[in-house]
Structure formats: C-alpha cells, structure tokens
Amino acid sequence: MRKPKRTAKATATPAPKSAKAPDKKKINSVTLSYGGKTLELPVMHASEGPSVIDVRKLYAETGMFTYDPGFTSTASCDSKITYIDGDAGILRHRGYSIDELAFKSDFMETSYLLLEGELPNKKQKAKFVHDITMHTMLHEQILNVFRGFRRDSHPMAVMCGVVGALSAFYHDSTDINDPHQRMVASYRMIAKMPTIAALAYKYSLGQPFVYPRNELTYAENFLHMCFSVPAEEYKVNPILARAMDRIFILHADHEQNASTSTVRLAGSSEANPFACIAAGIASLWGPSHGGANEAALNMLQSIGTVENIKPFIDRAKDKNDHSKLMGFGHRVYKNYDPRATVMRKTCHEVLGVLGIKHDPLLQIAMELEKIALSDRYFIDRQLYPNVDFYSGIIERALGFPPSMFTVIFAVARTVGWVAQWNEMITDPGKKIGRPRQLYQGANERKYVPIAARK
Ligand code: ACO
Numbered sequence: 001m002r003k004p005k006r007t008a009k010a011t012a013t014p015a016p017k018s019a020k021a022p023d024k025k026k027i028n029s030v031t032l033s034y035g036g037k038t039l040e041l042p043v044m045h046a047s048e049g050p051s052v053i054d055v056r057k058l059y060a061e062t063g064m065f066t067y068d069p070g071f072t073s074t075a076s077c078d079s080k081i082t083y084i085d086g087d088a089g090i091l092r093h094r095g096y097s098i099d100e101l102a103f104k105s106d107f108m109e110t111s112y113l114l115l116e117g118e119l120p121n122k123k124q125k126a127k128f129v130h131d132i133t134m135h136t137m138l139h140e141q142i143l144n145v146f147r148g149f150r151r152d153s154h155p156m157a158v159m160c161g162v163v164g165a166l167s168a169f170y171h172d173s174t175d176i177n178d179p180h181q182r183m184v185a186s187y188r189m190i191a192k193m194p195t196i197a198a199l200a201y202k203y204s205l206g207q208p209f210v211y212p213r214n215e216l217t218y219a220e221n222f223l224h225m226c227f228s229v230p231a232e233e234y235k236v237n238p239i240l241a242r243a244m245d246r247i248f249i250l251h252a253d254h255e256q257n258a259s260t261s262t263v264r265l266a267g268s269s270e271a272n273p274f275a276c277i278a279a280g281i282a283s284l285w286g287p288s289h290g291g292a293n294e295a296a297l298n299m300l301q302s303i304g305t306v307e308n309i310k311p312f313i314d315r316a317k318d319k320n321d322h323s324k325l326m327g328f329g330h331r332v333y334k335n336y337d338p339r340a341t342v343m344r345k346t347c348h349e350v351l352g353v354l355g356i357k358h359d360p361l362l363q364i365a366m367e368l369e370k371i372a373l374s375d376r377y378f379i380d381r382q383l384y385p386n387v388d389f390y391s392g393i394i395e396r397a398l399g400f401p402p403s404m405f406t407v408i409f410a411v412a413r414t415v416g417w418v419a420q421w422n423e424m425i426t427d428p429g430k431k432i433g434r435p436r437q438l439y440q441g442a443n444e445r446k447y448v449p450i451a452a453r454k
C-alpha cells in the first residue's frame with residue numbers, strides 16, 4: 001500500500017501570535033510550501049469568530065486535498081444564522097443571545113428570526129403564527145402510514161418514515177427553485193412536526209390520534225395532542241407550556257452540527273425539502289448527537305443511586321469500557337453549554353411547579369455533574385454538561401417517556417434545518433456537497449476467475 005507523502009506545510013503571512021487567537025484582520029493570505037513551490041491561499045474573515053483559509057484552488061494547483069475527518073477544522077459553508085463561541089460558551093441566533101431568547105422570546109418569534117433574519121414586528125408575528133397554524137393538520141391518508149408501523153416502533157423510526165413520506169403527499173411544495181413552494185414546504189414542516197411527533201406517541205400507546213387545535217400556541221398544542229384523550233377535558237398548564245416552549249427555543253438551531261450538515265448535504269443534490277429533513281432526523285437520532293438526551297436519562301436511571309456514581313464515572317473514563325458520560329462533552333463547547341445553564345434552571349422551575357421536591361434522578365444528575373466537574377479527566381478534556389444533560393429530567397417530569405426525547409428535539413430543530421436549507425438553496429455559490437477521500441485501498445489488479453481463486 002502506497003503511503004501518501006506529507007511534505008506540505010502551511011505558514012501564515014504574517015505569522016499569527018497564537019493558533020487560537022490570530023489578529024485576523026492582518027492575515028489576508030497564508031502561504032503553503034510544498035515540493036519546492038509555494039501557493040498563496042486567501043483568508044476569508046468572519047464577522048465574528050475564526051477566519052477561514054480558502055482552499056478551493058488547492059487541488060487544481062497542487063494535486064492534493066486537505067484531510068479532516070469529522071470536519072474538526074473545516075468550514076463547510078458560510079452562514080448568517082447562528083454564531084457559537086465554544087470557548088466562551090456563547091450561542092447567538094442572528095446576533096441575539098440564547099439566554100435572552102429563552103427568557104424573553106417565544107418559539108414562534110425565534111422561528112421567524114431564524115428564517116427571516118430579524119425579529120418580527122407585531123403584524124409580522126401575527127401573520128407568521130397564523131400561517132404556521134394553518135398547516136398543523138396532516139393529509140388524512142398519512143394516518144395510514146402510521147398504522148403500517150409496529151406499535152412498539154421507536155418514535156424516531158416513525159418520524160424518519162412519516163416525514164420522508166410527506167413528499168408523497170405535498171407535491172405542490174417540492175419544487176426547490178420556486179421561492180413560494182420553498183416557503184410553503186418550510187411552513188408545512190414547522191407546523192406538522194408537532195402533529196407527527198404527537199401521533200407517533202399516541203400510536204405507541206394505542207390511544208386515539210388527537211387532532212391539532214389552532215387556538216392553542218405551538219407548545220400548548222403539542223402538549224394537547226400528546227396528553228389529551230377524547231374521554232375527558234385536558235387543560236394545558238400554562239407554566240408547563242412555557243417550559244415546553246423554552247425547550248423548543250433551546251433546540252431551535254445550532255449551526256453546522258451533524259444533522260444540519262446532513263440536511264445541507266442532502267439538499268445540495270437538489271432533493272426535495274421533505275426528504276432532506278427526513279435525512280436530518282435520521283442523523284439526529286444517534287446517541288452522539290440528539291439521541292444523547294434519551295441515553296442520558298437511561299444512564300441516570302441505570303446509575304440508580306448516588307453511591308453508584310463513582311464506579312460509573314470510573315467506567316466512563318476507562319478506554320476499555322464503551323460507557324460515556326452521556327450529556328457531557330461537545331465538539332464545539334469547551335465550556336458550559338449555554339443551553340445547559342438555561343435547561344438546568346428550567347428543570348428546577350418545572351419540578352417546583354409540579355411539586356416534585358425530591359426527584360432522585362435530578363439528585364443523581366446534580367451529584368454526577370459536581371463529581372465530573374472536579375475530576376481531572378473531565379477538566380483536562382474540557383468536558384462540561386451539554387443541552388442533553390438536564391432536558392430529559394424536565395421532559396420526563398412533563399410526562400414524556402425517554403423514547404420521545406429525541407423526537408421533541410427533532411420538532412424544535414426543524415426550524416433550524418429549514419432555515420439552513422433555505423440559506424443553502426438561495427446561496428448563488430452553492431455546489432453539490434462532494435467530499436474527497438484519502439484512498440488507502442488496493443492498487444490496480446487483474447480479475448481472477450472464481451475457479452482459479454485460492
Ligand atoms: N464521557 C467520557 N469521555 C468523553 C466524553 C464523555 N461524554 N466525551 C468525550 N470524552 C473523551 C473522549 O474519550 C476523548 O478522550 P481521549 O482524548 O482520551 O481520547 C476526549 O474526551 C475528546 O473526545 P472526542 O470524542 O474526541 O470529542 P468529539 O468532539 O469528537 O465528540 C461528543 C464530542 C460526540 C459530543 C462527545 O463528547 C460525546 O460522545 N459525548 C456524549 C454524548 C453526548 O452527550 N452527545 C450530545 C452532544 S450535544 C448535541 O448533539 C445536541
């Protein structure tokens with residue numbers, strides 16, 4: 001097997017003071033030296049955060065690609081939607097901090113902000129809420145799609161299937177080159193996702209499907225569709241609906257994470273928007289991403305008592321054991337995830353409203369957090385609680401089983417996926433996503449007929 005020659009080295013002009021915080025305005029290009037030649041690569045500056053080296057001409061000029069599995073150093077696009085400073089623990093949507101949005105805004109307003117780039121005025125907000133609300137129902141025949149699943153299907157399996165199936169029902173909003181159709185498809189998905197999620201839950205319980213009620217807010221309607229039954233009246237607790245709404249805000253977007261990148265990659269081939277969002281849901285499901293909230297709650301349950309925390313932490317640190325501290329660590333945050341701070345506060349509020357004075361799982365979570373944050377292993381690797389550490393405890397208190405946690409994440413993230421998908425489709429420089437590879441396989445060889453093989 002041929003080993004690649006790794007002789008190229010890059011130098012910045014002028015050299016940055018440190019790799020982490022270069023004086024970005026002064027660096028307009030970097031010079032790559034390779035095999036006795038040099039190549040000047042332009043540097044593009046961000047409005048905030050790290051600049052990027054534009055390597056688009058690299059292959060044409062040098063015959064080499066960059067190598068970056070997991071995209072740890074690669075910007076796949078430019079975007080105006082969300083900004084994260086992982087070292088400082090900052091998350092902002094269109095310039096507004098997640099704390100302000102979580103405590104002062106609501107999910108519909110935040111959705112408008114993500115999609116349109118500005119906070120809506122009263123009239124714009126009323127129209128947006130109206131337009132979303134008008135799309136909450138599903139084509140009646142989609143209910144038959146649900147009935148094709150086993151009752152014990154994981155609701156994320158149902159979500160992947162049903163959202164993908166939307167493209168078979170809404171043919172009038174699959175033309176990605178028509179701005180009106182793109183808008184209708186986007187509104188349909190934001191509006192229908194709570195309905196689909198609630199129906200997946202009802203189906204798993206064997207209870208009748210509950211139709212949306214358009215006089216309710218987005219979060220109230222979701223709780224209503226999940227928890228009401230035709231046999232009796234259901235009153236949504238406004239404080240719990242507010243907590244639900246806040247959970248939606250906290251999950252609404254998170255720049256180029258795995259599921260959003262999946263949506264963009266699927267969309268780059270000009271696939272229809274429903275198919276792209278179904279791809280995002282599939283990517284979100286994994287325990288390293290959105291599936292971590294379910295895994296975190298299962299972990300707390302399996303730990304069971306405060307005495308078992310220490311041995312569990314030892315296992316999470318042991319490289320020969322596949323256990324991880326779920327809800328801890330993040331590719332971007334090397335500090336407390338700002339969403340986790342709000343989630344922790346909301347968790348205490350919700351348990352207070354519900355009169356739950358001592359939730360044993362919350363007690364284990366808080367003790368686990370305390371021990372992990374003072375442990376050298378977690379300190380050295382900058383592992384802090386992420387958004388998924390506390391969300392499961394709140395959602396469980398609201399009445400959801402762990403299998404619904406990632407579904408709730410998908411409901412909320414739909415607006416982020418849709419905003420990012422629209423941004424990509426309208427980017428004049430858009431190209432089909434097509435990463436390259438470092439081939440490490442066999443060199444050319446001759447076909448051997450089966451009778452002649454050993
Ligand atoms: N428990 C124990 N060790 C951990 C954890 C954890 N939760 N997370 C990372 N580490 C260790 C790794 O083993 C590695 O150790 P090493 O340097 O000795 O090899 C080091 O910390 C760096 O971790 P990586 O996996 O290289 O970091 P990466 O950025 O690739 O992964 C991820 C980030 C996937 C989130 C990881 O921290 C993880 O699996 N966490 C648990 C799952 C989770 O909570 N995911 C939700 C993320 S938030 C979201 O998607 C909404």
